[in-house]
Amino acid sequence: MLKKFILITALLFAILIFPVYAESSSNLDKLDNISDKALEMAKLKRYDDSEKMLTYFSDQFIKKTAIEPILDMDELRIITVAHNEALLAIRDMNKGDSEKINSVTKFRLVMDAVKSTHQPLWTEMEDQMMNSFNQTKDAAFKQDATAFNNQLNLFLSQYEMIYPSLKVDLSKETIQQLDTRIQYIDHYRPEVMRESGSQKEFEALQEELTSVFEEMGQDDTDPSLWWVIISTGSIIIMTLSYVGFRKYEGDREKPKKERED
Structure with a gap:
Protein backbone atom coordinates (compact mmCIF):
# COMPACT_ATOMS: atom_id res chain seq x y z
CA MET A 1 0.00 0.00 0.00
CA LEU A 2 2.78 2.38 0.94
CA LYS A 3 4.63 1.53 -2.27
CA LYS A 4 1.58 2.39 -4.36
CA PHE A 5 1.06 5.64 -2.48
CA ILE A 6 4.64 6.83 -3.05
CA LEU A 7 4.59 5.83 -6.72
CA ILE A 8 1.34 7.73 -7.24
CA THR A 9 2.92 10.76 -5.53
CA ALA A 10 5.88 10.56 -7.92
CA LEU A 11 3.59 10.39 -10.93
CA LEU A 12 1.53 13.34 -9.70
CA PHE A 13 4.77 15.34 -9.32
CA ALA A 14 5.66 14.62 -12.94
CA ILE A 15 2.16 15.52 -14.12
CA LEU A 16 2.31 18.85 -12.28
CA ILE A 17 5.79 19.73 -13.58
CA PHE A 18 5.20 18.95 -17.26
CA PRO A 19 2.40 21.54 -17.75
CA VAL A 20 4.71 24.23 -16.31
CA TYR A 21 7.41 23.23 -18.77
CA ALA A 22 4.90 23.12 -21.64
CA GLU A 23 3.54 26.57 -20.75
CA SER A 24 7.03 28.11 -20.77
CA SER A 25 7.77 26.46 -24.08
CA SER A 26 4.47 27.71 -25.53
CA ASN A 27 5.16 31.32 -24.52
CA LEU A 28 8.62 31.21 -26.12
CA ASP A 29 7.15 29.69 -29.27
CA LYS A 30 4.64 32.54 -29.54
CA LEU A 31 7.32 35.19 -29.13
CA ASP A 32 9.55 33.39 -31.60
CA ASN A 33 6.76 33.28 -34.18
CA ILE A 34 6.20 37.02 -33.84
CA SER A 35 9.90 37.70 -34.45
CA ASP A 36 9.77 35.42 -37.50
CA LYS A 37 6.83 37.35 -38.95
CA ALA A 38 8.64 40.64 -38.34
CA LEU A 39 11.56 39.35 -40.40
CA GLU A 40 9.30 38.08 -43.17
CA MET A 41 7.71 41.53 -43.48
CA ALA A 42 11.15 43.19 -43.55
CA LYS A 43 12.37 40.89 -46.32
CA LEU A 44 9.28 41.82 -48.34
CA LYS A 45 10.14 45.49 -47.68
CA ARG A 46 6.85 45.92 -45.86
CA TYR A 47 8.55 47.91 -43.15
CA ASP A 48 5.36 49.34 -41.66
CA ASP A 49 4.06 45.81 -41.08
CA SER A 50 7.44 44.75 -39.72
CA GLU A 51 7.34 47.66 -37.28
CA LYS A 52 3.85 46.63 -36.17
CA MET A 53 5.06 43.09 -35.47
CA LEU A 54 8.04 44.38 -33.50
CA THR A 55 5.74 46.63 -31.48
CA TYR A 56 3.36 43.73 -30.90
CA PHE A 57 6.31 41.61 -29.78
CA SER A 58 7.21 44.25 -27.20
CA ASP A 59 3.69 44.17 -25.74
CA GLN A 60 3.57 40.39 -25.60
CA PHE A 61 7.11 40.16 -24.27
CA ILE A 62 6.26 42.38 -21.31
CA LYS A 63 3.05 40.48 -20.55
CA LYS A 64 4.50 36.98 -20.74
CA THR A 65 7.70 37.71 -18.83
CA ALA A 66 5.69 39.51 -16.14
CA ILE A 67 3.42 36.51 -15.64
CA GLU A 68 6.15 33.86 -15.65
CA PRO A 69 9.98 34.06 -15.38
CA ILE A 70 10.62 32.21 -18.64
CA LEU A 71 13.96 33.99 -19.21
CA ASP A 72 16.97 34.79 -17.09
CA MET A 73 18.35 38.32 -16.71
CA ASP A 74 21.04 37.93 -19.40
CA GLU A 75 18.51 36.66 -21.94
CA LEU A 76 16.11 39.50 -21.10
CA ARG A 77 18.85 42.07 -21.63
CA ILE A 78 20.14 40.54 -24.89
CA ILE A 79 16.64 40.24 -26.38
CA THR A 80 15.72 43.79 -25.33
CA VAL A 81 18.84 45.30 -26.90
CA ALA A 82 18.41 43.37 -30.17
CA HIS A 83 14.71 44.27 -30.33
CA ASN A 84 15.38 47.98 -29.78
CA GLU A 85 18.06 48.00 -32.48
CA ALA A 86 15.71 46.30 -34.94
CA LEU A 87 12.87 48.71 -34.18
CA LEU A 88 15.11 51.76 -34.57
CA ALA A 89 16.52 50.46 -37.85
CA ILE A 90 13.05 49.77 -39.29
CA ARG A 91 11.90 53.28 -38.37
CA ASP A 92 15.04 55.02 -39.70
CA MET A 93 14.33 56.39 -43.15
CA ASN A 94 18.07 56.82 -43.78
CA LYS A 95 18.78 53.10 -43.36
CA GLY A 96 19.07 51.02 -46.51
CA ASP A 97 17.19 47.79 -47.15
CA SER A 98 20.14 45.58 -46.20
CA GLU A 99 20.67 47.42 -42.92
CA LYS A 100 17.02 47.10 -41.96
CA ILE A 101 16.87 43.41 -42.85
CA ASN A 102 20.16 42.66 -41.08
CA SER A 103 18.96 44.34 -37.88
CA VAL A 104 15.70 42.39 -37.83
CA THR A 105 17.58 39.21 -38.74
CA LYS A 106 19.88 39.72 -35.76
CA PHE A 107 16.84 40.03 -33.50
CA ARG A 108 15.19 36.98 -35.08
CA LEU A 109 18.33 34.88 -34.52
CA VAL A 110 18.48 35.94 -30.86
CA MET A 111 14.89 34.92 -30.21
CA ASP A 112 15.46 31.58 -31.88
CA ALA A 113 18.66 31.02 -29.89
CA VAL A 114 16.74 31.53 -26.65
CA LYS A 115 14.01 29.10 -27.72
CA SER A 116 16.13 26.44 -29.44
CA THR A 117 18.39 23.93 -27.74
CA HIS A 118 19.55 22.13 -30.87
CA GLN A 119 20.88 23.63 -34.10
CA PRO A 120 19.66 27.21 -33.66
CA LEU A 121 19.18 29.27 -36.81
CA TRP A 122 22.48 31.11 -36.45
CA THR A 123 24.36 27.85 -37.13
CA GLU A 124 22.97 27.94 -40.68
CA MET A 125 25.35 30.82 -41.34
CA GLU A 126 28.33 28.51 -40.93
CA ASP A 127 28.99 28.08 -44.66
CA GLN A 128 28.74 31.81 -45.38
CA MET A 129 30.97 32.79 -42.48
CA MET A 130 33.60 30.12 -43.05
CA ASN A 131 33.70 30.99 -46.74
CA SER A 132 34.27 34.68 -45.91
CA PHE A 133 36.87 33.72 -43.33
CA ASN A 134 38.78 31.44 -45.71
CA GLN A 135 38.85 34.13 -48.39
CA THR A 136 40.07 36.63 -45.80
CA LYS A 137 42.86 34.26 -44.80
CA ASP A 138 43.86 33.55 -48.42
CA ALA A 139 43.95 37.27 -49.23
CA ALA A 140 46.15 37.92 -46.18
CA PHE A 141 48.66 35.25 -47.21
CA LYS A 142 48.72 36.63 -50.75
CA GLN A 143 49.06 40.15 -49.29
CA ASP A 144 46.15 41.36 -51.39
CA ALA A 145 45.12 44.36 -49.28
CA THR A 146 41.92 45.17 -51.19
CA ALA A 147 40.55 41.65 -51.13
CA PHE A 148 41.67 41.20 -47.52
CA ASN A 149 39.85 44.30 -46.28
CA ASN A 150 36.69 43.55 -48.25
CA GLN A 151 36.45 39.95 -47.09
CA LEU A 152 37.31 40.82 -43.49
CA ASN A 153 34.62 43.50 -43.43
CA LEU A 154 32.11 40.98 -44.77
CA PHE A 155 33.12 38.42 -42.14
CA LEU A 156 32.88 41.00 -39.36
CA SER A 157 29.36 42.01 -40.44
CA GLN A 158 28.31 38.36 -40.40
CA TYR A 159 29.88 37.86 -36.98
CA GLU A 160 28.11 40.94 -35.66
CA MET A 161 24.78 39.56 -36.87
CA ILE A 162 25.10 36.33 -34.87
CA TYR A 163 27.00 37.85 -31.93
CA PRO A 164 23.96 38.36 -29.64
CA SER A 165 22.91 34.77 -30.35
CA LEU A 166 26.38 33.54 -29.44
CA LYS A 167 26.05 35.34 -26.10
CA VAL A 168 22.90 33.31 -25.47
CA ASP A 169 24.32 29.90 -26.43
CA LEU A 170 28.04 30.05 -25.61
CA SER A 171 29.99 30.47 -22.39
CA LYS A 172 31.57 33.81 -21.54
CA GLU A 173 35.03 32.24 -21.84
CA THR A 174 34.36 31.05 -25.41
CA ILE A 175 32.97 34.44 -26.41
CA GLN A 176 36.00 36.19 -24.93
CA GLN A 177 38.42 33.94 -26.84
CA LEU A 178 36.63 34.58 -30.12
CA ASP A 179 36.46 38.33 -29.49
CA THR A 180 40.16 38.52 -28.63
CA ARG A 181 41.28 36.79 -31.83
CA ILE A 182 38.84 38.63 -34.11
CA GLN A 183 39.65 42.04 -32.60
CA TYR A 184 43.37 41.37 -33.00
CA ILE A 185 42.99 40.59 -36.71
CA ASP A 186 40.72 43.60 -37.23
CA HIS A 187 42.84 46.06 -35.25
CA TYR A 188 46.21 45.01 -36.67
CA ARG A 189 45.23 44.53 -40.30
CA PRO A 190 48.51 45.73 -41.89
CA GLU A 191 50.63 43.72 -39.45
CA VAL A 192 48.53 40.61 -39.96
CA PHE A 213 29.39 25.39 -34.94
CA GLU A 214 29.94 21.67 -34.34
CA GLU A 215 29.19 21.77 -30.62
CA MET A 216 25.74 23.28 -31.16
CA GLY A 217 24.60 20.12 -32.95
CA GLN A 218 25.58 17.62 -30.25
CA ASP A 219 22.78 17.85 -27.66
CA ASP A 220 19.18 17.89 -28.91
CA THR A 221 17.44 17.62 -25.54
CA ASP A 222 16.07 20.61 -23.70
CA PRO A 223 17.89 20.98 -20.33
CA SER A 224 14.54 21.76 -18.69
CA LEU A 225 13.17 18.46 -19.92
CA TRP A 226 16.25 16.66 -18.58
CA TRP A 227 15.61 18.29 -15.22
CA VAL A 228 12.05 16.93 -15.18
CA ILE A 229 13.22 13.45 -16.18
CA ILE A 230 15.99 13.38 -13.58
CA SER A 231 13.75 14.73 -10.83
CA THR A 232 10.99 12.22 -11.52
CA GLY A 233 13.47 9.37 -11.91
CA SER A 234 15.16 10.28 -8.64
CA ILE A 235 11.86 10.15 -6.77
CA ILE A 236 11.01 6.75 -8.23
CA ILE A 237 14.48 5.39 -7.42
CA MET A 238 14.26 6.67 -3.85
CA THR A 239 10.78 5.15 -3.55
CA LEU A 240 11.91 1.73 -4.73
CA SER A 241 15.01 1.91 -2.52
CA TYR A 242 12.87 2.76 0.50
CA VAL A 243 10.39 -0.03 -0.20
CA GLY A 244 13.23 -2.48 -0.73
CA PHE A 245 14.87 -1.42 2.51
CA ARG A 246 11.63 -1.84 4.44
CA LYS A 247 11.13 -5.26 2.94
CA TYR A 248 14.68 -6.21 3.85
CA GLU A 249 14.16 -5.02 7.44
CA GLY A 250 10.87 -6.91 7.65
CA ASP A 251 12.43 -10.13 6.38
CA ARG A 252 15.29 -9.79 8.87
CA GLU A 253 12.96 -9.10 11.82
CA LYS A 254 10.60 -11.96 10.98
CA PRO A 255 12.87 -14.85 12.23
CA LYS A 256 13.67 -12.88 15.39
CA LYS A 257 9.97 -12.40 16.16
CA GLU A 258 9.30 -16.06 15.54
CA ARG A 259 12.03 -17.04 18.02
CA GLU A 260 10.63 -14.68 20.61
CA ASP A 261 7.16 -16.19 20.16
Whole structure:
Protein backbone atom coordinates (compact mmCIF):
# COMPACT_ATOMS: atom_id res chain seq x y z
CA MET A 1 0.00 0.00 0.00
CA LEU A 2 2.78 2.38 0.94
CA LYS A 3 4.63 1.53 -2.27
CA LYS A 4 1.58 2.39 -4.36
CA PHE A 5 1.06 5.64 -2.48
CA ILE A 6 4.64 6.83 -3.05
CA LEU A 7 4.59 5.83 -6.72
CA ILE A 8 1.34 7.73 -7.24
CA THR A 9 2.92 10.76 -5.53
CA ALA A 10 5.88 10.56 -7.92
CA LEU A 11 3.59 10.39 -10.93
CA LEU A 12 1.53 13.34 -9.70
CA PHE A 13 4.77 15.34 -9.32
CA ALA A 14 5.66 14.62 -12.94
CA ILE A 15 2.16 15.52 -14.12
CA LEU A 16 2.31 18.85 -12.28
CA ILE A 17 5.79 19.73 -13.58
CA PHE A 18 5.20 18.95 -17.26
CA PRO A 19 2.40 21.54 -17.75
CA VAL A 20 4.71 24.23 -16.31
CA TYR A 21 7.41 23.23 -18.77
CA ALA A 22 4.90 23.12 -21.64
CA GLU A 23 3.54 26.57 -20.75
CA SER A 24 7.03 28.11 -20.77
CA SER A 25 7.77 26.46 -24.08
CA SER A 26 4.47 27.71 -25.53
CA ASN A 27 5.16 31.32 -24.52
CA LEU A 28 8.62 31.21 -26.12
CA ASP A 29 7.15 29.69 -29.27
CA LYS A 30 4.64 32.54 -29.54
CA LEU A 31 7.32 35.19 -29.13
CA ASP A 32 9.55 33.39 -31.60
CA ASN A 33 6.76 33.28 -34.18
CA ILE A 34 6.20 37.02 -33.84
CA SER A 35 9.90 37.70 -34.45
CA ASP A 36 9.77 35.42 -37.50
CA LYS A 37 6.83 37.35 -38.95
CA ALA A 38 8.64 40.64 -38.34
CA LEU A 39 11.56 39.35 -40.40
CA GLU A 40 9.30 38.08 -43.17
CA MET A 41 7.71 41.53 -43.48
CA ALA A 42 11.15 43.19 -43.55
CA LYS A 43 12.37 40.89 -46.32
CA LEU A 44 9.28 41.82 -48.34
CA LYS A 45 10.14 45.49 -47.68
CA ARG A 46 6.85 45.92 -45.86
CA TYR A 47 8.55 47.91 -43.15
CA ASP A 48 5.36 49.34 -41.66
CA ASP A 49 4.06 45.81 -41.08
CA SER A 50 7.44 44.75 -39.72
CA GLU A 51 7.34 47.66 -37.28
CA LYS A 52 3.85 46.63 -36.17
CA MET A 53 5.06 43.09 -35.47
CA LEU A 54 8.04 44.38 -33.50
CA THR A 55 5.74 46.63 -31.48
CA TYR A 56 3.36 43.73 -30.90
CA PHE A 57 6.31 41.61 -29.78
CA SER A 58 7.21 44.25 -27.20
CA ASP A 59 3.69 44.17 -25.74
CA GLN A 60 3.57 40.39 -25.60
CA PHE A 61 7.11 40.16 -24.27
CA ILE A 62 6.26 42.38 -21.31
CA LYS A 63 3.05 40.48 -20.55
CA LYS A 64 4.50 36.98 -20.74
CA THR A 65 7.70 37.71 -18.83
CA ALA A 66 5.69 39.51 -16.14
CA ILE A 67 3.42 36.51 -15.64
CA GLU A 68 6.15 33.86 -15.65
CA PRO A 69 9.98 34.06 -15.38
CA ILE A 70 10.62 32.21 -18.64
CA LEU A 71 13.96 33.99 -19.21
CA ASP A 72 16.97 34.79 -17.09
CA MET A 73 18.35 38.32 -16.71
CA ASP A 74 21.04 37.93 -19.40
CA GLU A 75 18.51 36.66 -21.94
CA LEU A 76 16.11 39.50 -21.10
CA ARG A 77 18.85 42.07 -21.63
CA ILE A 78 20.14 40.54 -24.89
CA ILE A 79 16.64 40.24 -26.38
CA THR A 80 15.72 43.79 -25.33
CA VAL A 81 18.84 45.30 -26.90
CA ALA A 82 18.41 43.37 -30.17
CA HIS A 83 14.71 44.27 -30.33
CA ASN A 84 15.38 47.98 -29.78
CA GLU A 85 18.06 48.00 -32.48
CA ALA A 86 15.71 46.30 -34.94
CA LEU A 87 12.87 48.71 -34.18
CA LEU A 88 15.11 51.76 -34.57
CA ALA A 89 16.52 50.46 -37.85
CA ILE A 90 13.05 49.77 -39.29
CA ARG A 91 11.90 53.28 -38.37
CA ASP A 92 15.04 55.02 -39.70
CA MET A 93 14.33 56.39 -43.15
CA ASN A 94 18.07 56.82 -43.78
CA LYS A 95 18.78 53.10 -43.36
CA GLY A 96 19.07 51.02 -46.51
CA ASP A 97 17.19 47.79 -47.15
CA SER A 98 20.14 45.58 -46.20
CA GLU A 99 20.67 47.42 -42.92
CA LYS A 100 17.02 47.10 -41.96
CA ILE A 101 16.87 43.41 -42.85
CA ASN A 102 20.16 42.66 -41.08
CA SER A 103 18.96 44.34 -37.88
CA VAL A 104 15.70 42.39 -37.83
CA THR A 105 17.58 39.21 -38.74
CA LYS A 106 19.88 39.72 -35.76
CA PHE A 107 16.84 40.03 -33.50
CA ARG A 108 15.19 36.98 -35.08
CA LEU A 109 18.33 34.88 -34.52
CA VAL A 110 18.48 35.94 -30.86
CA MET A 111 14.89 34.92 -30.21
CA ASP A 112 15.46 31.58 -31.88
CA ALA A 113 18.66 31.02 -29.89
CA VAL A 114 16.74 31.53 -26.65
CA LYS A 115 14.01 29.10 -27.72
CA SER A 116 16.13 26.44 -29.44
CA THR A 117 18.39 23.93 -27.74
CA HIS A 118 19.55 22.13 -30.87
CA GLN A 119 20.88 23.63 -34.10
CA PRO A 120 19.66 27.21 -33.66
CA LEU A 121 19.18 29.27 -36.81
CA TRP A 122 22.48 31.11 -36.45
CA THR A 123 24.36 27.85 -37.13
CA GLU A 124 22.97 27.94 -40.68
CA MET A 125 25.35 30.82 -41.34
CA GLU A 126 28.33 28.51 -40.93
CA ASP A 127 28.99 28.08 -44.66
CA GLN A 128 28.74 31.81 -45.38
CA MET A 129 30.97 32.79 -42.48
CA MET A 130 33.60 30.12 -43.05
CA ASN A 131 33.70 30.99 -46.74
CA SER A 132 34.27 34.68 -45.91
CA PHE A 133 36.87 33.72 -43.33
CA ASN A 134 38.78 31.44 -45.71
CA GLN A 135 38.85 34.13 -48.39
CA THR A 136 40.07 36.63 -45.80
CA LYS A 137 42.86 34.26 -44.80
CA ASP A 138 43.86 33.55 -48.42
CA ALA A 139 43.95 37.27 -49.23
CA ALA A 140 46.15 37.92 -46.18
CA PHE A 141 48.66 35.25 -47.21
CA LYS A 142 48.72 36.63 -50.75
CA GLN A 143 49.06 40.15 -49.29
CA ASP A 144 46.15 41.36 -51.39
CA ALA A 145 45.12 44.36 -49.28
CA THR A 146 41.92 45.17 -51.19
CA ALA A 147 40.55 41.65 -51.13
CA PHE A 148 41.67 41.20 -47.52
CA ASN A 149 39.85 44.30 -46.28
CA ASN A 150 36.69 43.55 -48.25
CA GLN A 151 36.45 39.95 -47.09
CA LEU A 152 37.31 40.82 -43.49
CA ASN A 153 34.62 43.50 -43.43
CA LEU A 154 32.11 40.98 -44.77
CA PHE A 155 33.12 38.42 -42.14
CA LEU A 156 32.88 41.00 -39.36
CA SER A 157 29.36 42.01 -40.44
CA GLN A 158 28.31 38.36 -40.40
CA TYR A 159 29.88 37.86 -36.98
CA GLU A 160 28.11 40.94 -35.66
CA MET A 161 24.78 39.56 -36.87
CA ILE A 162 25.10 36.33 -34.87
CA TYR A 163 27.00 37.85 -31.93
CA PRO A 164 23.96 38.36 -29.64
CA SER A 165 22.91 34.77 -30.35
CA LEU A 166 26.38 33.54 -29.44
CA LYS A 167 26.05 35.34 -26.10
CA VAL A 168 22.90 33.31 -25.47
CA ASP A 169 24.32 29.90 -26.43
CA LEU A 170 28.04 30.05 -25.61
CA SER A 171 29.99 30.47 -22.39
CA LYS A 172 31.57 33.81 -21.54
CA GLU A 173 35.03 32.24 -21.84
CA THR A 174 34.36 31.05 -25.41
CA ILE A 175 32.97 34.44 -26.41
CA GLN A 176 36.00 36.19 -24.93
CA GLN A 177 38.42 33.94 -26.84
CA LEU A 178 36.63 34.58 -30.12
CA ASP A 179 36.46 38.33 -29.49
CA THR A 180 40.16 38.52 -28.63
CA ARG A 181 41.28 36.79 -31.83
CA ILE A 182 38.84 38.63 -34.11
CA GLN A 183 39.65 42.04 -32.60
CA TYR A 184 43.37 41.37 -33.00
CA ILE A 185 42.99 40.59 -36.71
CA ASP A 186 40.72 43.60 -37.23
CA HIS A 187 42.84 46.06 -35.25
CA TYR A 188 46.21 45.01 -36.67
CA ARG A 189 45.23 44.53 -40.30
CA PRO A 190 48.51 45.73 -41.89
CA GLU A 191 50.63 43.72 -39.45
CA VAL A 192 48.53 40.61 -39.96
CA MET A 193 49.15 40.79 -43.71
CA ARG A 194 52.90 41.36 -43.37
CA GLU A 195 53.83 38.96 -40.57
CA SER A 196 54.27 35.29 -41.39
CA GLY A 197 53.24 34.37 -37.84
CA SER A 198 49.71 35.60 -38.51
CA GLN A 199 48.96 32.24 -40.12
CA LYS A 200 48.85 30.67 -36.65
CA GLU A 201 46.33 33.29 -35.55
CA PHE A 202 44.06 32.51 -38.49
CA GLU A 203 44.34 28.76 -37.91
CA ALA A 204 43.52 29.14 -34.21
CA LEU A 205 40.45 31.26 -34.98
CA GLN A 206 39.33 28.84 -37.69
CA GLU A 207 39.60 25.94 -35.24
CA GLU A 208 37.54 27.79 -32.62
CA LEU A 209 34.84 28.79 -35.11
CA THR A 210 34.56 25.23 -36.41
CA SER A 211 34.32 23.92 -32.85
CA VAL A 212 31.56 26.39 -31.97
CA PHE A 213 29.39 25.39 -34.94
CA GLU A 214 29.94 21.67 -34.34
CA GLU A 215 29.19 21.77 -30.62
CA MET A 216 25.74 23.28 -31.16
CA GLY A 217 24.60 20.12 -32.95
CA GLN A 218 25.58 17.62 -30.25
CA ASP A 219 22.78 17.85 -27.66
CA ASP A 220 19.18 17.89 -28.91
CA THR A 221 17.44 17.62 -25.54
CA ASP A 222 16.07 20.61 -23.70
CA PRO A 223 17.89 20.98 -20.33
CA SER A 224 14.54 21.76 -18.69
CA LEU A 225 13.17 18.46 -19.92
CA TRP A 226 16.25 16.66 -18.58
CA TRP A 227 15.61 18.29 -15.22
CA VAL A 228 12.05 16.93 -15.18
CA ILE A 229 13.22 13.45 -16.18
CA ILE A 230 15.99 13.38 -13.58
CA SER A 231 13.75 14.73 -10.83
CA THR A 232 10.99 12.22 -11.52
CA GLY A 233 13.47 9.37 -11.91
CA SER A 234 15.16 10.28 -8.64
CA ILE A 235 11.86 10.15 -6.77
CA ILE A 236 11.01 6.75 -8.23
CA ILE A 237 14.48 5.39 -7.42
CA MET A 238 14.26 6.67 -3.85
CA THR A 239 10.78 5.15 -3.55
CA LEU A 240 11.91 1.73 -4.73
CA SER A 241 15.01 1.91 -2.52
CA TYR A 242 12.87 2.76 0.50
CA VAL A 243 10.39 -0.03 -0.20
CA GLY A 244 13.23 -2.48 -0.73
CA PHE A 245 14.87 -1.42 2.51
CA ARG A 246 11.63 -1.84 4.44
CA LYS A 247 11.13 -5.26 2.94
CA TYR A 248 14.68 -6.21 3.85
CA GLU A 249 14.16 -5.02 7.44
CA GLY A 250 10.87 -6.91 7.65
CA ASP A 251 12.43 -10.13 6.38
CA ARG A 252 15.29 -9.79 8.87
CA GLU A 253 12.96 -9.10 11.82
CA LYS A 254 10.60 -11.96 10.98
CA PRO A 255 12.87 -14.85 12.23
CA LYS A 256 13.67 -12.88 15.39
CA LYS A 257 9.97 -12.40 16.16
CA GLU A 258 9.30 -16.06 15.54
CA ARG A 259 12.03 -17.04 18.02
CA GLU A 260 10.63 -14.68 20.61
CA ASP A 261 7.16 -16.19 20.16
